[in-house]
Amino acid sequence: MRLDDLLLKILACPFDKGPLILVTAEDGTETALYNPRLRLRYPVLDGIPQLLPSCGEPVSQEEHEELLERERGVQG
Template identity: 65%
Template structure:
């Protein structure tokens, strides 16, 4: 999945129904969809987002900060850098 994939505009967190941020792979896997509001990440396996509530993984405060930094530095523009995951066309408001 790429940052400009139209599917990304309609994907939502299964718990709070808010938008997700695409984080590029960090060496292994296909990347991650991240909800900074709930501090949950959802894996992308073989190009398919795993968006079941049970597939999500809670992240620690330290990892949350690291993921936000990674999203802010992402040259693809997948994240907006403010930690909310909101904004842009098609973004839902929490």
Template identity: 65%
Template structure:
């Protein structure tokens, strides 16, 4: 999955139905509101609630900085 993939515009977090952010090279989708990451395996986003992992505070701060650097309008 790449940042230009039209699928990214319609994907949503299964828990809060909000926007997800693609983070490469880890190949994850991240929800900063709930601090949850979802893996992308073989190009397929794993968006079941049980697939998401809670992110520790330190990693959350790091991911937020990366999102802000690539997407100035953080939602």
């Protein structure tokens, strides 16, 4: 199940209320929503974003750069 583009536009990080980036696996499934400003990843389980503050997982600098590079590739 793909997150609707309209839904993605209204979802926000529970901490800074800013936009999130949809992270997809190589097979095209949504795996997480990512806040690059705070370097927090929120899982998407069975198509449902887990946006509680306690669900935010910090990512390393290396993973942060990888996620941003992947996003640049998607935007073309």
